[in-house]
Amino acid sequence: xxxxxxxxxxxxxxxxxxxxxxxxxxxxxxxxxxxxxxxxxxxxxxxxxxxxxxxxxxxxxxxxxxxxxxxxxxxxxxxxxxxxxxxxxxxxxxxxxxxxxxxxxxxxxxxxxxxxxxxxxxxxxxxxxxxxxxxxxxxxxxxxxxxxxxxxxxxxxxxxxxxxxxxxxxxxxxxxxxxxxxxxxxxxxxxxxxxxxxxxxxxxxxxxxxxxxxxxxxxxxxxxxxxxxxxxxxxxxxxxxxxxxxxxxxxxxxxxxxxxxxxxxxxxxxxxxxxxxxxxxxxxxxxxxxxxxxxxxxxxxxxxxxxxxxxxxxxxxxxxxxxxxxxxxxxxxxxxxxxxxxxxxxxxxxxxxxxxxxxxxxxxxxxxxxxxxxxxxxxxxxxxxxxxxxxxxxxxxxxxxxxxxxxxxxxxxxxxxxxxxxxxxxxxxxxxxxxxxxxxxxxxxxxxxxxxxxxxxxxxxxxxxxxxxxxxxxxxxxxxxxxxxxxxxxxxxxxxxxxxxxxxxxxxxxxxxxxxxxxxxxxxxxxxxxxxxxxxxxxxxxxxxxxxxxxxxxxxxxxxxxxxxxxxxxxxx
Amino acid sequence: xxxxxxxxxxxxxxxxxxxxxxxxxxxxxxxxxxxxxxxxxxxxxxxxxxxxxxxxxxxxxxxxxxxxxxxxxxxxxxxxxxxxxxxxxxxxxxxxxxxxxxxxxxxxxxxxxxxxxxxxxxxxxxxxxxxxxxxxxxxxxxxxxxxxxxxxxxxxxxxxxxxxxxxxxxxxxxxxxxxxxxxxxxxxxxxxxxxxxx
Numbered sequence: 001x002x003x004x005x006x007x008x009x010x011x012x013x014x015x016x017x018x019x020x021x022x023x024x025x026x027x028x029x030x031x032x033x034x035x036x037x038x039x040x041x042x043x044x045x046x047x048x049x050x051x052x053x054x055x056x057x058x059x060x061x062x063x064x065x066x067x068x069x070x071x072x073x074x075x076x077x078x079x080x081x082x083x084x085x086x087x088x089x090x091x092x093x094x095x096x097x098x099x100x101x102x103x104x105x106x107x108x109x110x111x112x113x114x115x116x117x118x119x120x121x122x123x124x125x126x127x128x129x130x131x132x133x134x135x136x137x138x139x140x141x142x143x144x145x146x147x148x149x150x151x152x153x154x155x156x157x158x159x160x161x162x163x164x165x166x167x168x169x170x171x172x173x174x175x176x177x178x179x180x181x182x183x184x185x186x187x188x189x190x191x192x193x194x195x196x197x198x199x200x201x202x203x204x205x206x207x208x209x210x211x212x213x214x215x216x217x218x219x220x221x222x223x224x225x226x227x228x229x230x231x232x233x234x235x236x237x238x239x240x241x242x243x244x245x246x247x248x249x250x251x252x253x254x255x256x257x258x259x260x261x262x263x264x265x266x267x268x269x270x271x272x273x274x275x276x277x278x279x280x281x282x283x284x285x286x287x288x289x290x291x292x293x294x295x296x297x298x299x300x301x302x303x304x305x306x307x308x309x310x311x312x313x314x315x316x317x318x319x320x321x322x323x324x325x326x327x328x329x330x331x332x333x334x335x336x337x338x339x340x341x342x343x344x345x346x347x348x349x350x351x352x353x354x355x356x357x358x359x360x361x362x363x364x365x366x367x368x369x370x371x372x373x374x375x376x377x378x379x380x381x382x383x384x385x386x387x388x389x390x391x392x393x394x395x396x397x398x399x400x401x402x403x404x405x406x407x408x409x410x411x412x413x414x415x416x417x418x419x420x421x422x423x424x425x426x427x428x429x430x431x432x433x434x435x436x437x438x439x440x441x442x443x444x445x446x447x448x449x450x451x452x453x454x455x456x457x458x459x460x461x462x463x464x465x466x467x468x469x470x471x472x473x474x475x476x477x478x479x480x481x482x483x484x485x486x487x488x489x490x491x492x493x494x495x496x497x498x499x500x501x502x503x504x505x506x507x508x509x510x511x512x513x514x515x516x517x518x519x520x521x522x523x524x525x526x527x528x529x530x531x532x533x534x535x536x537x538x539x540x541x542x543x544x545x546x547x548x549x550x551x552x553x554x555x556x557x558x559x560x561x562x563x564x565x566x567x568x569x570x571x572x573x
Numbered sequence: 574x575x576x577x578x579x580x581x582x583x584x585x586x587x588x589x590x591x592x593x594x595x596x597x598x599x600x601x602x603x604x605x606x607x608x609x610x611x612x613x614x615x616x617x618x619x620x621x622x623x624x625x626x627x628x629x630x631x632x633x634x635x636x637x638x639x640x641x642x643x644x645x646x647x648x649x650x651x652x653x654x655x656x657x658x659x660x661x662x663x664x665x666x667x668x669x670x671x672x673x674x675x676x677x678x679x680x681x682x683x684x685x686x687x688x689x690x691x692x693x694x695x696x697x698x699x700x701x702x703x704x705x706x707x708x709x710x711x712x713x714x715x716x717x718x719x720x721x722x723x724x725x726x727x728x729x730x731x732x733x734x735x736x737x738x739x740x741x742x743x744x745x746x747x748x749x750x751x752x753x754x755x756x757x758x759x760x761x762x763x764x765x766x767x768x769x770x771x
Contacts, residue, residue: 050739051761053718058648191748227742238741354750356736357743392748396717396736401710410691411622411709412684416733420628423734 002282002289008034008260009571010563011281011294013267013309016096018535019300020245021151021553022560027253029564033260034292036283038066038301039092040263041246042099048236052395055100055235062100062234064092066266072304072458073446074500082459084449089503090302094263095246097302097503098214098549099236102361103243104389105157105214106546107148107554110141110177111373115436115542118373119383127383129467132436133332137541138513138522139555141177147554147561149180152212154252155553156220156243158185158362159212173209175368185217188226193353193427194365197390200486206369211389213362214243214550223247230357230393265290268453269313270297270532276317278532284453295571296563300535300556304458304501307333307443307508307538310519312455323509323526328519330443333507335462335499336543337433342497343386343472345429345479347488348405352424356399358392361430361547365390370478371545372434382467384434386475387545388482390427399423405490429479433472435499435506435543438465443508462499472496504548506540511555524559531570533559606645606653611660612638617676618663619712621683630729632712640715640724659704662697663690669697721762728758728765 010026012019015037026033042048047061054060067090073082091097111118114136119127128134151157161182162172187210190198194210201208215237216225226241240247253259265285272278280293299306307330311321321329337343366389368374377383400419403426404410408418440463445456476493483491499505512518515527520539526532535556537548544551563570607615616633619641625631632638645653663686667675670689671682678686686695687705695701715724717731719739725731731738737747738757747754758765 049761050741051719051721053714053722054761057714057718189745189748191745192750193748196750228748229740229743231739352735352750354748354752354754357740357747396731396734397714399736400713400717400730400734411687413624413626413628416623416626416628419734423736 002291005290005292007280007293007295008032009294010034010296010298011036011292013270013281013297013299014038014096014301014305015094015245015250015261016091016300016302017098017101017245017549018552018556019298020095020098021155021249022298022300022535022556023253023259024154024249025557025560025564027256027258030258031564031567032258033253034294035250035259035261036265036267036281036292037092037094037261037263038266039064039094039096041094042236044236044238044240048238050229050231052231052397055231056233056395057397059087059234061236062091066092070305070451070457072460072501073449074460074462076463076498078440078461082446082461084457085501089501089505090304093246094250094261095244098244099246100234101503101549102232102547103214104361104547105152105155105159105212105550106544107176107179108141108544108546108551109175109372112434112542112544113137113139113141115383122373123377123383127377129383129436129438129465131438131440132467133439133517134436135512135517135541138511144551144554144558145177145180147558148550151550151553151557153184155214155245155248156185156216157183157212157214157550158187158217159183160187160210162209170207171209173366173368174207175372175374183212185220188213188215188217188359188363189228191358191363191392193355193392194363196353197365197482197486201365201367201482203485204481206367208365208367211361211364211366213359215359215362216241216243226359228358228363228392230395232360232362232393267309268455270299270309270322272313272315272317272322272529274316276529278322278529296531296533298533298535298559303333303505303508303536303538304443304460306534306536308445308458310509311445318528323519323528323532325528326515328510328517330508332437332510332541333443333460333462333505334435334437334441334543335502336504336506337435337468337472337496337499338502338504339430340502340504341499342494343431343433343476344494345431345476345483346403346426346492347429347483348422348426348490349487350425350489353427354424355392355394355427356424360393361389361391363392367482370475380470380474382470382474384467384471385545386431386433386472388429388431388475388479390429394427402426403492405492429483431472431475431479432504432545432547433468433475434545435468437507437510437541438463460501464498468498469496504537504543506537506543506548509534509538510541511539512541523562524555525570533563535559604646605642606650607642607657611657612642613676614660614664615641617683618660618687618708619715621680621687622709622712623716624680629733632716635716635724635726635729637712637715637724640718640722641711643723644711655699656707659698659708662701662704666690666695666697670695719761720765721760728756732756
């Protein structure tokens, strides 16, 4: 039998990028919080090494038993049989994926929150992506702005504002929405390659800038500045300069004594009573099952697990899964059309560009001319576009595995000569395409594949999308023009095939005012189980053309603050 | 319910293994995954991928086979049977197409064998191209990975591609274009890294 624990006010399921932020406003409001995390604390000195085999080849920072045993299955059509992928994009640890992410910390654009109505207004409904289930968000950029601001300062973001209360500054991103003040830290260091690409973009009439990053460009709140050592990708930060929540908001919340972290604790079910109210969570720790009673439950695991946990949590009040009496859990799912979806561009230069060291995308240069609705889409046949970013950090095995651009064989002495000359002369670009939810793109439980507990894994169905393919190809051509303007002698554009399992995934518990098409309301609380909140990418209705984490964190802070301010009505609902 | 009982049994066995325990387990050196004959064949194979020439030593001179052997003995143990099958198929194909064991062939004829495999035109394999690509990939990992794992002896792989080496911190000068950065010959685990890891 499960051991019954002492009741708490709030149980937070998953202490990653979103849950790890939400605990801070809850704790400061005096609420008693149980932070339940399947992974454990990682030790920067021991676990985070400049070692490509450890981090990238074997994925040992990111590979922990729970996530590895629950890899979703994937298929491109509802008629096909889904197959289990070899690797997974999830991670279990205190800090979650904010440990190994690239830490780019963008605000979404005002347009991202009202893409549907703005598209109809500017181009007519015929340009809406066919088969999409796109809705405007119930939250505007302006409503979210104060929370973006709070998180930028609490977590620590380096960057340069491009729009402070309507005053534009081309040193930052002039296409961003207006912000109330400057970033708490200046951007990360620039360097020769980035300056070179900066000038090339300007020669095309574009406005390049250094993207915001949750990495300290200078010492911040007692933590060190970035060391630019070049092992940010899939690794944690050895000097705690990357502002993973295990170094920032979680320890800050623990200082209040209102938060207890239960690590190595795997949540298996969220429990609801006959009235439809959630009463707590079941978890397994050290082979023992526990029941943690809570007045409110916030679910903040990865997008796949958020949906899976709800679908697994069946009860009398919710026979088809928790908060799923409208059949919307798992719907409106989508992945980001980025490098993981084939939207990459690689370039070869005639000179050494020395991109070995750095901090991945966070030490990069970005162009935003071809994203969102920044340019006129009349006659183009798609909406959206992509942000273009080229960056520092290259690892030796990946470098030696470079394309030979048709100039040499793949092995032998001629290959040795080629990589000797060119491993220091090539680089890539990271493109993130505005991506949208569709009818043929959703999550459910796999009918065959189960985890070691006997529970089905998540099944991902993600069909082809004409709009995103066109937008991605359009943006890739712009990226090629940028590389060519910088003197690249070869450019290879990837074939966009669409997202499979991805580290950028959205939906499944979408946020919206209409309970017929959305799982949570404008505050992130379930339309059905009123004391259940959802945090993370699973509530997004559009992706934007940029990394999602800061928006997840701003929404998490907002949901937590709303809960604290409306405690009696939500906890007593 | 019977379902509940079996579920509880499963729960009891599903304790999450702490990261520290996994690291501790990696301290014991694994037994050799490959036989001496298989190691000789592997050395000849990877030496055609990365031959000795005026740019530097061969893969086997950099202990690439040691990296692959160690990996197949622990982290890649699940892959060992398929890898051995591929090695044996390589030798059998060499004997059929070139009438000698792979290690006895001239470099040109060894290249002919590997070219046939790379292009998917070699018989006797589960999938010749897949095995060739996997062996090439593991050769690159051994040549260009941290010497802690057994390969990249004397940092020859990093010198070949002019990678200046992993450091704990870099300066703006380390990110300049058009200057020679002095190579830093250190393993992430200290010193030359030789024979520490698996």
